[in-house]
Amino acid sequence: MNSPEPQGAADAARRPTVTIEVCFDFICPWCLIGKRNLEAALVRFGGLRPDVTVKVQWHSHQLLPDTPLDGMPYEAFYLNRLGSHEAVAARRAQVRRAGSEAGIEFAFERIETMPNTAAAHDLIAYAGRRGGDAQRVRLIERLFSAYFMDGENIGDRRVLERIGVECGLERQGLADRLADSTRRAASASHADHRIGGVPHYTFNARYTLSGAHSPGAIVEAMMLAIRD
Template structure:
């Protein structure tokens, strides 16, 4: 008897990367298209935490100062922001970069995502990722602030100790045997479909769909995926 068709997709991401927010939206569009074309395919998407700046101080650093230092001029910053905002609009997202004051250390936020997966399952983790993307890129909230993270978790109906709103030290460590800290130096977003070479960048839905169909055409049933943060579509 033939095994059912399946795809296992790993996505490296960080919460302060606008291309990751755009890439997530594109991936979800591609998955919806795949479900229409191949309703027989079971898809698991694992979100792999890849903090870009894990050594930043807990309070973060000024976002505008960082952007100027990285791009060299106010003009270059404005040009880059316009490019990103245009790409986001094509995905149905309206970014508000002018509201961002802090470039945060996102390790604590990624620990919260790991807790969301452990406490609320795959759908809860994905919902929290969306909530944190929106908090940062639409409202300019500081993702290094435990109060912001606690409020996001409550908004996603996660079980959170009410007395712990200002201290999330109880969260599970991000760096563990089942969810290693993949760390800085790796580009995000990146998509690995059934173990194929990574696809880098916020690719449009059509490109992701074509990559999924190619993986299916290779007709090699995916081995059971390792544990991780996942959303499942069928």
Template sequence: MTRILRIDAWFDFICPWCLIGKRQLARALEMLADAAPEAQAQVHWHGVQLLPHMPAQGVPFAAFYRDRLGSAEAVRGRQAQVMQAAGLAGVRIDFARIALMPNTADAHRLFQLACREGSAAQAEMLLERLYAAHFVLGESLCDGAGLLAHAEAAGLPARAMLPAIQGGMRPFRNEPGFGPAPSGVPHLVFDQWLQVGGAQPAEALLAAMQMALQRGCAA
């Protein structure tokens, strides 16, 4: 008998740990398919705007992190830590190409609309494209035309997605019904009760999924 495993995943586009965590989750889902083929995982993505008061056009990336961490040396240390974890997860990140720390409000609205109006495959492709736009290509996620271009490339009609970029960069609020967003991302909730924070290894995520499935079977 098929057992549905609901996974709610909270993220922000500017968080490298969210991208790393996404790869670890994908690996854990592959492991789950081998270990429990009767389980069918359904991932629901929820955006969290970590910097809701960011200026509409963003701020210089290097200056932002230097001010946030206190020194250029601290920034280099943090980025080295991220790059090490990214390499282990098979994630490509090019900090040298990122010129802007963006306001992600419209990017989140676009993805939320894509999840509502498009297919799961289209939403997944858009999510990957927006991560790559920021972390690999160094594109601005504040650019409405660029956001629409990524939506079109994911198979979503630009006209239907247009309302998402007409928010004037007002702070993004997730859809109602899920309670307050977590204060930190990435954040995963399995079967609406088992919570896992941070970019955990695939093995830890697999263990969490198996625990959630076991509780569901016992209920």
């Protein structure tokens, strides 16, 4: 005869669940804005539907997988991409306004290098296996702030090692992993060609949002996902 299932486990199994898959890249300021908006949406949704279990899964997606491993000059990249200093200034002003609404103060003037993010994403995967989801999310947040607020080159193995240790990873294992990931980055990427842009959210594998949507729009998508 099977033992009866504990009541708490049975109740948890019956709770409706929303699984949110988030595709992101560290060089995308809209991804950091989207992360903040998602966090606000989770708080709001928890107040509306405390009976629902929410799971967030972070998926790496390189926007520019062909970036040289040593990176490229940040200002020159955006000037070439947008065509003029005026266009670059206008785009940054737009991002700053959206960031301010989400509680973010971008420091674009500190950034010197547009990095190849393959090693940073590999570090996230390594942290998830070694320390679990909480450490992985902490590291994602720290890498975003290192790049957009501190202007650090997150394609530099030494920078990644220091940040990984700050977030609780063991130094020697981390150093070995980063040395390996740097070698493999020349032939591997974290790009998913099914994704046109980031941030990209999928709710319960059925509904999607692309772009840094407001907390309210994210809550609406979560509500829709549990309705079916």
